[in-house]
Amino acid sequence: MAGSLNNPARVLKPARGANKSVRVRPWRGVVLVCAGLYFLVPLAASVVFTVDVPNQGITFDAYRQIVSADGFGSSLLLSLELAAATIAVVLLLMVPAMVALRLGAPKLRPVVEVICSLPLVVPPIAFVAGIATVLKWGPEHLSRTPLFETFVALQNPDFPVVLVLAYVVMALPFVYRALDAGLRAVDVRTLVEAARSCGANWPQALVRVVLPNLRGALLNASFLTLALVLGEFTVAQLLGFQPFAVWIYSVGGSQAQLSVAVSVLSLLVTWALLLSLAGLGGRSRSASASRG
Amino acid sequence: MTVTTLEKAADAKAATVEFRGLRREFGPTVALDGLDLTVRPGELLALLGPSGCGKTTALRMLAGFEHPDSGEVLVDGEDVTRVPAHRRDAGMVFQSYSLFPHLSALDNVAFGLRMRKVRTAERRSRAAELLDLVGLADKGERFPHQLSGGQQQRIALARALALRPRVLLLDEPLSALDAKVRLTLREEIRRLQQELGITTLFVTHDQEEALSMADRVAVMRAGRLEQCAAPAELYGRPATAFVAEFVGTMSRIPGRLDSGVAEVLGQRLPVDGDAPAATEIDVLVRPEAVRVRADDAGTARVVATAFLGAATRVTVRLPDATEVKADLPTHEAAGLGSGAAVTVSLPERPVLVAERTQ
Ligand SMILES: Nc1ncnc2c1ncn2[C@@H]1O[C@H](COP(=O)(O)OP(=O)(O)O)[C@@H](O)[C@H]1O
Ligand SMILES: [Mg+2]
Secondary structure (H helix, E strand, O other): HHHHHHHHHHHHHHHHHHHHHHHHHHHHHHHHHHHHHHHHHHHHHHHHHHHEOOOOOOHHHHHHHHHOOOOHHHHHHHHHHHHHHHHHHHHHHHHHHHHHHHOOOHHHHHHHHHHHHHHHHOOHHHHHHHHHHHHHHHHHHOOOOHHHHHHHHHHOOOOOOHHHHHHHHHHHHHHHHHHHHHHHHHHHHHHHHHHHHHOOOHHHHHHHHHHHHHHHHHHHHHHHHHHHHHOOOHHHHOOOOOHHHHHHHHOOOOOHHHHHHHHHHHHHHHHHHHHHHHHHHHHHHHHHHOOO | OOOOOOOOHHHOOOOOOOOOEEEEEEEEEEEEEEEEEEEEEOOOEEEOOOOOOOHHHHHHHHHHHOOOOOEEEEOOOOOOOOOHHHHHOEEEEEOOHHHOOOOOOHHHHHHHHHOOOOHHHHHHHHHHHHHOEEEEEEEEOOOOOOOHHHHHHHHHHHHHOOOOOOOOEEEOOOOOHHHHHHHHHHHHHHHHHHOOOOEEEEEEOHHHHHHHHEEEEEEEOOOEEEEEEOOOOOHOOOOOHHHHHHHOEEEEEEEEEOOEEEEEEEEEEEEEOOOOOOOEEEEEEEEHOEEEEEOOOOOEEEEEEOOOEEEEEEEEOOOOOOOEEEEEEEHOOOOOOOOEEEEEOOOOOOEEEEEEEO
């Protein structure tokens, strides 16, 4: 009875939705064009400004200058290493934690959500001031202990671990949300139990069943973390390290044309990296599908 | 659809399962309150009861997903309470769709074999064989979202059988399906279970499903076993009023108990089984045992009729406002419209009685 009452509604709804989408379509185009203009016009203007030098015609000198400038490769590489390390650490930390949370203590979810969102409300300036204080305090008090070496290693300019730690904290809100959305979309408990009744132990259930079904969420989390690390300036600058964002700022400083070229370039680099990450994700998906 | 390598499962002796004094509380809720139950080798035992009575909890304890506060689970006399789920040797089909969304039907079925490190070629041929067994040999490359609900549950059944488990656990596997699919799948599960001779525990809240499929039905109520018997016995000789009313349709007619004889509807009928101590009792009657006759002098009135095909279910209100359901052959019920005056009588047979509840 209830089913037969529900049915007409279920049939009607999509039909109504379809009508609406047909009516709305021109608006979609308008919105898309507006948004496109908003993003593309300044970008195009920037590109034109950097390549069209008065009296010289079209020239890519500004870009050539950046790429050949001292530190381009090393700072970009440092940023990529930092991003890779941050993604690895934050995912290794958060994925098992969130799966365990969902299976074992769903009531704790709001608590964890609030904790993971805290970095959003702490301004980076305050955050970095705290870190700097600890870094100064530590060596003074621990100079006679092996921990002194730890503090030195943390701040190794070739690979500043302290930045990775800071970025892990800063990425928590985004990673939490991305993973939470992914976990909501699958029935983790049933999938794990089904895997276990098929003879899989806990790690196998996690790796073979849960992770593949979280692929989208993992990719999203990695995207957001990558974008965050590539664009992060405040913490790295104030702690005195030189990843890509800081280097770009220092190069572009004095010349107007160069600084615009630098921002265009950083945008393109970020896009290229995000696209390649997406490509990687897409490729492994189709590979897993065809394995059949 | 053949059973070839799978017959090995039947060769190995089927397992006995025993629940002993299982108890489990979730905070204030007592899910299991001392459940004792034995499942015989190779039988299909249906665990029947209203929603929330602890059926799923009992099944999950056998699967190893839930642990008892006290009591034990025995398989072939061996206590498995501490064995982790993945070594329990129990195949399970879940109520919700539980296929791995990222794997094709074939890979889903082969998943367990993969966990056991079976070689790829052997794994694929076994999985194909199992798909054939559930009648979906041609759907191996499909992904779960490309399959209907009934097909998904068939694949889930094949997946559960892939490791030749000693027990098969089915937790309301048909409840998400529509009526027609439910009927065919019901028969198919039963056929497969009999062919494989595998000890099976089937959880359901649908009494018709339990009665039509099972060798024996265990009726549960509030975490305890109420009665465990073959379907015919459960229907014909329910041990308690709860079972009587939960299994099939039962009407209560108020009467009096007088030295072991029930006085009801002006008749004196012997009592079936143990008579309760009270004198104010209800007589429990099945609709097919109630006789209704058109009678202008009758004091009972027809309040509703429902056409069921060969039979018509007539609801009659007695002078004391009790409603009684009776199944009459449709041709006899033709003259009985709503409001018709009738007399109600019972056949001269022993009747079930229960203490009056209100
Ligand atoms: N994980 C759990 N946490 C809290 N309560 C639970 C849990 N599992 C089951 N219960 C409770 O235990 C009782 C029995 O549940 P269940 O075994 O699922 O019943 P059934 O399958 O017969 O409908 C219900 O009242 C249910 O709310
Ligand atoms: Mg249940």
